[in-house]
Amino acid sequence: MVEQNDLPSFNVLGVAMQVLYGVLVLTAISGLVEKVPRLVSSPSGQLFDVVLDTIILGVAGSSLAKSLGLVDTVDYQALDDLDKNSLARQAGEWALAGQVPTLKDGFEVATFAGGCFWGTELHFQRMPGVIATCVGYTQGSVTKPSYEAVCSGTTGHTEGIQLIFDPTVISYSQLCEKLLSTVDPTAKNRVGNDRGTQYRHGVYPHSDSQAEAAASCIAVVQAKYELRVVTEVKPAAVFFPAENYHQRYLQKGGQSAEKDARQPVRCYG
Numbered sequence: 001m002v003e004q005n006d007l008p009s010f011n012v013l014g015v016a017m018q019v020l021y022g023v024l025v026l027t028a029i030s031g032l033v034e035k036v037p038r039l040v041s042s043p044s045g046q047l048f049d050v051v052l053d054t055i056i057l058g059v060a061g062s063s064l065a066k067s068l069g070l071v072d073t074v075d076y077q078a079l080d081d082l083d084k085n086s087l088a089r090q091a092g093e094w095a096l097a098g099q100v101p102t103l104k105d106g107f108e109v110a111t112f113a114g115g116c117f118w119g120t121e122l123h124f125q126r127m128p129g130v131i132a133t134c135v136g137y138t139q140g141s142v143t144k145p146s147y148e149a150v151c152s153g154t155t156g157h158t159e160g161i162q163l164i165f166d167p168t169v170i171s172y173s174q175l176c177e178k179l180l181s182t183v184d185p186t187a188k189n190r191v192g193n194d195r196g197t198q199y200r201h202g203v204y205p206h207s208d209s210q211a212e213a214a215a216s217c218i219a220v221v222q223a224k225y226e227l228r229v230v231t232e233v234k235p236a237a238v239f240f241p242a243e244n245y246h247q248r249y250l251q252k253g254g255q256s257a258e259k260d261a262r263q264p265v266r267c268y269g
Contacts, residue, residue, distance in 0.1 A: 084248070100237060108207075115191025115199045138151050158199065162241075
Protein backbone atom coordinates (compact mmCIF):
# COMPACT_ATOMS: atom_id res chain seq x y z
CA MET A 1 0.00 0.00 0.00
CA VAL A 2 1.24 3.46 -0.86
CA GLU A 3 1.69 5.91 1.97
CA GLN A 4 0.60 9.49 1.41
CA ASN A 5 1.58 12.63 3.28
CA ASP A 6 3.96 11.12 5.81
CA LEU A 7 3.30 13.60 8.61
CA PRO A 8 5.65 13.80 11.60
CA SER A 9 4.69 11.46 14.44
CA PHE A 10 5.51 13.91 17.19
CA ASN A 11 5.39 17.62 17.82
CA VAL A 12 8.27 19.81 18.93
CA LEU A 13 6.51 21.13 22.02
CA GLY A 14 5.70 17.63 23.26
CA VAL A 15 9.28 16.44 22.87
CA ALA A 16 10.60 19.64 24.48
CA MET A 17 8.35 19.04 27.51
CA GLN A 18 9.57 15.47 27.74
CA VAL A 19 13.19 16.64 27.70
CA LEU A 20 12.38 19.28 30.33
CA TYR A 21 10.80 16.68 32.60
CA GLY A 22 13.91 14.50 32.20
CA VAL A 23 16.25 17.35 33.04
CA LEU A 24 14.20 18.25 36.13
CA VAL A 25 14.22 14.62 37.29
CA LEU A 26 17.99 14.33 36.92
CA THR A 27 18.59 17.70 38.58
CA ALA A 28 16.36 16.80 41.52
CA ILE A 29 18.04 13.42 41.98
CA SER A 30 21.47 15.04 41.84
CA GLY A 31 20.38 17.60 44.42
CA LEU A 32 19.00 14.96 46.77
CA VAL A 33 22.16 12.87 46.52
CA GLU A 34 24.17 15.91 47.57
CA LYS A 35 21.81 17.42 50.16
CA VAL A 36 20.35 14.45 52.05
CA PRO A 37 23.68 13.51 53.69
CA ARG A 38 24.10 17.15 54.77
CA LEU A 39 20.58 17.15 56.19
CA VAL A 40 21.38 14.07 58.25
CA SER A 41 24.46 15.74 59.74
CA SER A 42 22.85 19.19 60.07
CA PRO A 43 19.02 18.93 60.08
CA SER A 44 18.36 22.65 60.10
CA GLY A 45 20.50 23.60 57.13
CA GLN A 46 19.14 21.67 54.12
CA LEU A 47 15.52 20.83 54.96
CA PHE A 48 13.87 23.33 52.61
CA ASP A 49 16.11 22.37 49.67
CA VAL A 50 15.49 18.64 50.23
CA VAL A 51 11.71 19.15 50.37
CA LEU A 52 11.82 21.26 47.20
CA ASP A 53 13.88 18.69 45.29
CA THR A 54 11.56 15.92 46.47
CA ILE A 55 8.51 17.79 45.18
CA ILE A 56 10.19 18.50 41.84
CA LEU A 57 11.20 14.85 41.51
CA GLY A 58 7.67 13.66 42.22
CA VAL A 59 5.91 16.05 39.85
CA ALA A 60 8.41 15.86 36.99
CA GLY A 61 8.86 12.11 37.35
CA SER A 62 5.11 11.52 37.25
CA SER A 63 4.68 13.76 34.21
CA LEU A 64 7.54 12.05 32.39
CA ALA A 65 6.18 8.57 33.13
CA LYS A 66 2.70 9.55 31.90
CA SER A 67 4.07 11.08 28.70
CA LEU A 68 5.96 7.84 28.01
CA GLY A 69 2.87 5.73 28.63
CA LEU A 70 4.45 3.99 31.63
CA VAL A 71 1.55 4.64 34.01
CA ASP A 72 -2.21 5.12 33.81
CA THR A 73 -2.58 2.64 30.95
CA VAL A 74 -6.04 1.53 29.87
CA ASP A 75 -7.84 -1.42 31.53
CA TYR A 76 -8.91 -3.24 28.38
CA GLN A 77 -10.93 -5.84 30.28
CA ALA A 78 -13.21 -3.12 31.63
CA LEU A 79 -14.10 -1.70 28.21
CA ASP A 80 -17.57 -1.77 26.68
CA ASP A 81 -18.37 -4.76 24.48
CA LEU A 82 -20.48 -5.62 21.46
CA ASP A 83 -23.64 -5.89 23.56
CA LYS A 84 -23.45 -2.07 23.69
CA ASN A 85 -22.54 -1.76 20.00
CA SER A 86 -19.01 -1.00 21.12
CA LEU A 87 -15.92 -2.55 19.55
CA ALA A 88 -13.70 -1.40 22.42
CA ARG A 89 -13.14 -4.69 24.25
CA GLN A 90 -12.54 -6.60 21.02
CA ALA A 91 -10.14 -3.88 19.86
CA GLY A 92 -8.32 -4.24 23.17
CA GLU A 93 -7.88 -7.97 22.59
CA TRP A 94 -6.52 -7.31 19.11
CA ALA A 95 -4.14 -4.68 20.49
CA LEU A 96 -2.80 -6.92 23.25
CA ALA A 97 -2.15 -9.62 20.63
CA GLY A 98 -0.47 -7.09 18.32
CA GLN A 99 -3.04 -7.82 15.61
CA VAL A 100 -4.27 -5.62 12.78
CA PRO A 101 -7.44 -7.47 11.74
CA THR A 102 -9.29 -7.27 8.44
CA LEU A 103 -12.51 -9.11 9.40
CA LYS A 104 -14.70 -9.73 12.45
CA ASP A 105 -17.61 -12.18 12.15
CA GLY A 106 -17.81 -11.54 8.42
CA PHE A 107 -17.76 -7.76 8.81
CA GLU A 108 -14.87 -5.60 7.58
CA VAL A 109 -12.70 -3.61 9.98
CA ALA A 110 -11.89 0.05 9.26
CA THR A 111 -9.82 2.70 11.03
CA PHE A 112 -10.04 6.48 10.63
CA ALA A 113 -8.90 9.65 12.39
CA GLY A 114 -10.84 12.89 12.26
CA GLY A 115 -9.65 15.10 15.10
CA CYS A 116 -11.56 14.86 18.39
CA PHE A 117 -12.59 11.23 18.42
CA TRP A 118 -15.87 11.84 20.27
CA GLY A 119 -17.42 13.59 17.30
CA THR A 120 -15.86 11.29 14.71
CA GLU A 121 -17.29 8.24 16.44
CA LEU A 122 -20.81 9.67 16.55
CA HIS A 123 -20.70 10.52 12.82
CA PHE A 124 -19.96 6.86 12.06
CA GLN A 125 -22.33 5.44 14.69
CA ARG A 126 -25.17 7.08 12.74
CA MET A 127 -24.28 5.42 9.42
CA PRO A 128 -26.41 2.43 8.37
CA GLY A 129 -24.19 -0.62 7.96
CA VAL A 130 -21.78 0.38 10.71
CA ILE A 131 -22.15 -2.39 13.30
CA ALA A 132 -19.95 -1.26 16.19
CA THR A 133 -17.39 1.46 16.90
CA CYS A 134 -14.75 2.44 19.41
CA VAL A 135 -12.36 5.32 19.95
CA GLY A 136 -8.66 5.06 20.63
CA TYR A 137 -5.12 5.78 19.52
CA THR A 138 -3.20 4.61 16.45
CA GLN A 139 -0.08 5.18 14.35
CA GLY A 140 2.12 5.81 17.40
CA SER A 141 5.22 4.31 18.98
CA VAL A 142 4.05 3.60 22.56
CA THR A 143 2.05 0.50 23.50
CA LYS A 144 -1.14 0.83 25.58
CA PRO A 145 -0.98 4.65 25.68
CA SER A 146 -3.22 6.68 27.95
CA TYR A 147 -5.19 9.75 26.94
CA GLU A 148 -2.79 11.99 28.87
CA ALA A 149 0.23 10.46 27.14
CA VAL A 150 -1.28 10.92 23.68
CA CYS A 151 -2.29 14.51 24.49
CA SER A 152 1.35 15.26 25.30
CA GLY A 153 2.11 14.88 21.60
CA THR A 154 5.14 12.69 22.28
CA THR A 155 3.76 9.19 21.56
CA GLY A 156 3.13 9.70 17.84
CA HIS A 157 -0.50 8.57 18.06
CA THR A 158 -3.50 10.28 16.59
CA GLU A 159 -6.97 10.13 18.11
CA GLY A 160 -8.94 7.73 15.93
CA ILE A 161 -11.82 5.35 15.68
CA GLN A 162 -12.04 1.70 14.72
CA LEU A 163 -15.24 0.10 13.52
CA ILE A 164 -16.75 -2.93 11.87
CA PHE A 165 -19.16 -2.52 8.98
CA ASP A 166 -21.32 -4.63 6.70
CA PRO A 167 -20.01 -4.14 3.14
CA THR A 168 -23.35 -5.35 1.74
CA VAL A 169 -25.00 -2.28 3.29
CA ILE A 170 -22.30 0.40 3.06
CA SER A 171 -19.07 0.58 1.11
CA TYR A 172 -15.62 1.49 2.37
CA SER A 173 -15.61 4.38 -0.09
CA GLN A 174 -18.71 5.80 1.57
CA LEU A 175 -16.96 5.61 4.93
CA CYS A 176 -13.96 7.46 3.52
CA GLU A 177 -16.24 10.11 2.04
CA LYS A 178 -17.90 10.60 5.42
CA LEU A 179 -14.55 11.04 7.15
CA LEU A 180 -13.36 13.58 4.58
CA SER A 181 -16.63 15.51 4.86
CA THR A 182 -16.04 16.10 8.58
CA VAL A 183 -12.57 17.67 8.25
CA ASP A 184 -10.75 20.31 6.25
CA PRO A 185 -8.52 17.91 4.30
CA THR A 186 -6.01 20.69 3.57
CA ALA A 187 -5.43 21.56 7.25
CA LYS A 188 -2.32 19.85 8.58
CA ASN A 189 -2.42 18.59 12.16
CA ARG A 190 -5.66 20.42 12.83
CA VAL A 191 -9.40 19.75 12.94
CA GLY A 192 -11.51 22.71 14.00
CA ASN A 193 -9.92 24.28 17.06
CA ASP A 194 -7.96 21.13 17.96
CA ARG A 195 -4.31 21.39 16.95
CA GLY A 196 -1.36 19.03 17.20
CA THR A 197 -0.18 15.79 15.63
CA GLN A 198 -2.57 13.88 17.92
CA TYR A 199 -5.43 15.51 16.01
CA ARG A 200 -4.19 14.81 12.49
CA HIS A 201 -6.82 13.30 10.22
CA GLY A 202 -6.20 10.06 8.42
CA VAL A 203 -7.48 7.01 6.59
CA TYR A 204 -5.81 3.72 7.54
CA PRO A 205 -6.71 0.86 5.19
CA HIS A 206 -6.74 -2.73 6.45
CA SER A 207 -6.46 -4.35 3.00
CA ASP A 208 -5.34 -3.67 -0.54
CA SER A 209 -8.93 -3.15 -1.64
CA GLN A 210 -9.46 -0.57 1.09
CA ALA A 211 -6.21 1.14 0.10
CA GLU A 212 -7.37 1.44 -3.50
CA ALA A 213 -10.71 2.89 -2.41
CA ALA A 214 -8.98 5.36 -0.06
CA ALA A 215 -6.64 6.55 -2.82
CA SER A 216 -9.58 7.09 -5.16
CA CYS A 217 -11.48 9.10 -2.56
CA ILE A 218 -8.45 11.26 -1.83
CA ALA A 219 -8.01 11.92 -5.57
CA VAL A 220 -11.65 13.00 -5.90
CA VAL A 221 -11.33 15.36 -2.94
CA GLN A 222 -8.00 16.75 -4.16
CA ALA A 223 -9.63 17.78 -7.44
CA LYS A 224 -11.86 20.14 -5.44
CA TYR A 225 -9.00 22.03 -3.77
CA GLU A 226 -6.12 24.14 -4.96
CA LEU A 227 -4.23 23.45 -1.73
CA ARG A 228 -2.71 20.03 -1.22
CA VAL A 229 -4.85 17.49 0.62
CA VAL A 230 -2.85 16.41 3.68
CA THR A 231 -5.15 13.73 5.07
CA GLU A 232 -2.82 10.94 6.13
CA VAL A 233 -3.19 7.64 4.26
CA LYS A 234 -1.18 4.80 5.75
CA PRO A 235 -1.65 1.06 6.27
CA ALA A 236 -3.59 0.32 9.44
CA ALA A 237 -1.42 -0.23 12.51
CA VAL A 238 -2.23 -1.65 15.94
CA PHE A 239 -5.14 0.32 17.36
CA PHE A 240 -5.21 0.88 21.13
CA PRO A 241 -8.71 1.61 22.48
CA ALA A 242 -9.13 4.59 24.76
CA GLU A 243 -10.34 4.65 28.35
CA ASN A 244 -13.94 3.52 28.78
CA TYR A 245 -15.27 6.98 29.66
CA HIS A 246 -14.30 8.09 26.14
CA GLN A 247 -16.27 5.29 24.46
CA ARG A 248 -19.56 6.48 22.89
CA TYR A 249 -19.01 9.69 24.85
CA LEU A 250 -21.43 11.91 22.98
CA GLN A 251 -24.13 9.23 22.92
CA LYS A 252 -23.79 8.85 26.68
CA GLY A 253 -24.08 12.64 26.93
CA GLY A 254 -27.49 12.58 25.26
CA GLN A 255 -26.74 13.02 21.54
CA SER A 256 -28.56 10.64 19.22
CA ALA A 257 -26.65 7.71 17.74
CA GLU A 258 -29.68 6.49 15.79
CA LYS A 259 -29.02 5.55 12.19
CA ASP A 260 -29.44 8.50 9.80
CA ALA A 261 -29.91 10.94 12.72
CA ARG A 262 -29.75 14.48 11.34
CA GLN A 263 -29.01 16.52 14.45
CA PRO A 264 -25.66 18.35 14.34
CA VAL A 265 -22.78 16.57 16.07
CA ARG A 266 -21.57 18.68 18.97
CA CYS A 267 -18.13 17.48 20.02
CA TYR A 268 -18.26 18.68 23.62
CA GLY A 269 -21.64 17.46 24.87
